[in-house]
Amino acid sequence: MSGLRPDLQIVADWITPRSRVLDLGCGDGTLLRELQESRFVTGYGLEIDADNIGRCIRNGVNVIQTDLDQGLSDFAAGTFDYVVMTQTLQAVRRPNRLLDEMLRVGRIGIVTFPNFAFWRLRYHLAMLGRMPMSGALSYTWYETPNIHLCTIRDFEELCLQKDIRILEREVLSHDLRRPVIAGVLPNLLAEIAIYRFRRG
Amino acid sequence: MAAEAMPESIPPDSVGLVEPEHARFNTALTLECGRSLPGYELVYEAYGKPNSDRSNAILICHALSGTHHAAGYNSLTDRKPGWWDVCIGPGKPIDTNRFYVVCCNNLGGCHGSTGPTSINPATGEPYGADFPIITVQDWVHSQARLADHLGIETWAAIAGGSLGAMQAMQWAIEYPRRLRHAIVIAAAPRLSAQNIAFNEVARQAIRSDPDFHDGRYQSHQAIPRRGLMLARMLGHITYLSDKAMRAKFGRDLRRGKDDYDFHYEVEFEVESYLRYQGESFVEHFDANTYLLMTKALDYFDPAAAFGGDLTKALAGVSAQFLVVAFTSDWRFSPARSREIVRALLDGNKDVTYAEIEADHGHDAFLMPVPQYIDVLGTYMDKVAAEIGA
Known part of the structure; x- marks a missing residue:
């Protein structure tokens, strides 16, 4: 069994064995490594952080050091079965354009992001009058890389506008567990949202 | 034995004192320009020990003004070690405790391999201007014969910077089954008009x-x-x-x-x-x-035979690639390395790309830039693991 973080495990479970995967913002390559070992996928990770390049090599992952804000022009249309982006959507300059790029180079997109409407974050802002911080959003306001935070409702609204069809949604509460009453008030109870989608 | 004679000034992570060796090839080599060399000699150095099946051999290709002397010292009075001593030696990224590392002076060179200063057997005079123009492809062919001579069927990796990296690429194209990894540093797929x-x-x-x-x-x-x-x-x-x-x-x-x-x-x-x-x-x-x-630099253009399509030129490669570029290199900028990466991605090849933050310009590939040394060392660990070295 893999020791993947629960959110990454959900993503991994959605990926068909032997498919081709592009991981945007692949970090140290943990997810791709797991996918390569347990699901025999092939593909690449894109990562901007220099320290992570060596970690990816150590994990046996093909990694390309690049800035996602430059787009995915290195890749031809329809190159991948899945384009995955975990906890990165909120940190890119144009998330809406990147979603289009994901569905240009891949058939199915998978994203995870911190839900900004999570009740704890609302509490931070509404009651304490402070910029919200949480497990998934652990930065102070002045040094956060997360420049485009959104909520579950925001994301689904954008997908609707863009004619992106959501195939599946999973949510995790603050301790990265599935909420006890799944599907009830996700926008309030989910700390992390996980989506699988394709062009409508 | 030699170790005892070494002064304290030879550092422990050096390959130490090394002596060049010579290989003579008596079969004519037909060159890309149409002419042929009746025979030729290559001078090379080798560091580390070959394993039983010689699967731990690494070929180092030198750049414009490089030589076969890539690491260590030829004499105790040498002021400086070989040109890539930063990366080759015991415990260094290209670790001579694990790998058998070979570097030859290229054909047309002036450090012992047959070149313009050698005697032309047809005239008894130095070749001089009569020495045929040599291309990267010709070098690769001559190096393949050196591999045969050394009993090396498959190189664990072929590595080089700049013009050396172009040879590693050309190897991957010409002899896809004779190398497991191509390490392409500070390169370009062909020269620009400015170059x-x-x-x-x-x-x-x-x-x-x-x-x-x-x-x-x-x-x-x-x-x-x-x-x-x-x-x-x-x-x-x-x-x-x-x-x-x-x-x-x-x-x-x-x-x-x-x-x-x-x-x-x-x-x-x-x-x-x-x-x-x-x-x-x-x-x-x-x-x-x-x-x-x-001229070898100017002519290098593996895509030319494929209508300028580098993806097609690289379609047959089976080596895994490590491509490294340096941010301040304006001779072969990161954008040029990205062209190589892009063609490899297009062809679904195994490739890792690192863009190293360095101020040294093109020369950075010869410098001990920590991130560069780390990436190369980590990659070479992977190469070693694959062959059990």
């Missing part, structure tokens, strides 16, 4: 020197010193970044000077540096070899 322009100025500097004698300067007991020196000075400017030059020299005047003298002698430190580089280069490099090497 060729710099080479042309360098060549014109040499060819217009009155001592050049149409390349037959050896028979005239002459050396086109001024031309070769200018060519090297020009080259050096392209190897460094603006920032590196500013940091190293700024506008400093030479020591002991505090004002302008309003003449054309050396006044600025950067002038002194360039002249020193040029003058010392002339002592150990041959002008005809310099011309040949720049």
